[in-house]
Amino acid sequence: MKTNFSVLFFLKKPKNYTKGAVYFIFLRITVDGVGAEMSTSRNCEPERWNAKAGKVIGTKEDVKTLNAYLENIKAEVYAAHSQLSVDGAEITADSIKCKFLGKEEKAHTILEAIKLHNTKMKALVDKEEYAPGTLRRFEVLERHVADYVTAKYGRADFNLKRIDHEFIDGFDFYLHTVKENDTNTANKHIKNLKKIVSICRRYKWISTDPFFGHTLKSKPVHREFLTADELQKITEKQFTTARLSQVRDFFLFSCYTGLSYADVQKLKLADIGIGVDGERWIFTYRKKTDTRAAIPLLPIVASILDKYKDHPYCLHNNRALPISSNQKMNEYLVEIAALSGVNKTLGNRIAKRTFGTTVTLLNGVPIESVSKMLGHTNVRTTQLYAKVLDTKVSEDMAPLMEKFVSRYQLVNKVPESKISADTSILRKKCTPVSKMTEAVIF
Incomplete structure (x- = not known):
């Protein structure tokens, strides 16, 4: 060159x-x-x-x-x-x-940097400062970068100082084509690579930022959650086997608390205390963000906790609920969805979104309170849940719609009996959501 x-x-x-x-x-x-x-x-x-x-x-x-x-x-x-x-x-x-x-210049390489990062992260995972899943993502990055360097440059490694926009764009293209990653998955790998490069800059292994001016374009994600009707179906379904009934209870527990699988798994009886209102609350720290979460117990949550308080597993292991492995839980949830007539893939993510939408935001809980209960460090994360709530928009517009209908009647002197069918239907559609979900919550 x-x-x-x-x-x-x-x-x-x-x-x-x-x-x-x-x-x-x-x-x-x-x-x-x-x-x-x-x-x-x-x-x-x-x-x-x-x-x-x-x-x-x-x-x-x-x-x-x-x-x-x-x-x-x-x-x-x-x-x-x-x-x-x-x-x-x-x-x-x-x-x-x-x-x-006559000296040999020390040339640091990208795989050397990733391996060093992963070694340090593994030690922190053992101390529970990082989740194992976070480490796995960087281990996948290491394999992808090694495969890309071999395929594109015919080398076992690549000099950090030679990383530029051509290298980054080539890696992005490689992820889309050879590894068949979608746009958002490829973006996560690129962001993780950027983190490695930023660490190298702090170490002064490189002096310039090869990511300067590089932009990522992401695709909007459809965040699925359960509607009040679907939640009602799962709640009321009677199962003949104890294992399905138990997993259903754990799933509903997450739907009405917003706690992740890891948070529910580590939940202790001591984490249940009396809140400022004199009622029972959950006081815990989110495993992912280490942020404090204080969640009032809805009646269905309290009944689930009381149901399992004398379970042998809970008594011997000081746990609030006897949780199965995540893999088994997901397998059983497939059966639960099919038997309940819910055509959605149930899991902890959808349970958390259901809490943030159907259970809280749709019932008028302020987004700041929802954010705090979900353990989000930034309210903008919670706003992603609010974007999918067309029903909430309908409810919020109901008072305005009523004003316009009344004004139309007054100005045009139209009697109530002659209001168009469309307006009457619209009024019916604007029934408060809280009425729809009241039976589910209580």
Whole structure:
């Protein structure tokens, strides 16, 4: 690859300079605007230096010897540059300097950086500071980057300093085509790669940000949740086997508390206390964000807790509920959905969204309170739940619709009996959502 390469001799004033003292002669190597300096171990009086020519002025023998010495250094630097080009090595100011001095420049690689990051994260996972799933995502990134570097460049690793927009765009294209990732999945891998590169910049392994100016375009995600009717079907369904009945209870517990599988699994009886209103609340810390969550117990939640308080597993392990493995839970939830006539894939994510939508926001709970109960560190995360609530928009518009209907009657002197059928239907549709879900909650 062609580079802009130059060599310049210049004078540098000593730190403890005194008037009349000589200056040191330094050499600066510049490649593509990035320089590296080193001393020539020679000095010169400032008035005898020709800055434009980069040499000493004069015809005496000592001057000729010094200028010849500088020219020899310059020739060796150019030779080092040529040798790096022949070897196909990366040409930088530091690499030329190291080649000239006979030193090996320490070249850090992208896979080295990812492996170092993953090793540190694994130790933190063991201390429960990171979730195992977070580590798995970076392990997948390591495999994808290794496969990409091998396929695109025919190498086992890649120099960090050579990562640029071409590398990033190529990796993004590779994820979409070879790995068959969708846009949002590919974006997650790119963001994780960006995190690795940012760490390398802090370590000063690279000086520039290859992600500067790089933008990601994501696709909107359809966040599915259970409607009041679907929640009612699951609640009222009678199961003949204890295992399905038990898993259904755990699923409903998440639907009415917004707690994740990991939060419910670690929930202790001691986490149930009396809140500011004198009623029972859940006081816990979210495993994912380590944020405090205080959740009032709705009647159905309290009944589930009371149902299992004397369960042998709960008594022996100091747990509020006897939770099965996540894999088994998901398997049983497939059966529960089919038997309940709900055509959706049940799981902890949909349970959490159901709490944030059908159970709370649709019943007029302020979004700030919902955000706090869900353990979100930013209310904007909770706003993603609110975007899907067309029914809530209908309810909020009901008072305004009533005003316009009344004004229309008054201005046009239209009797109630002659209001158009469409307006009457619209009024019916604007029935408060709280009436729809009241039976489900209580």
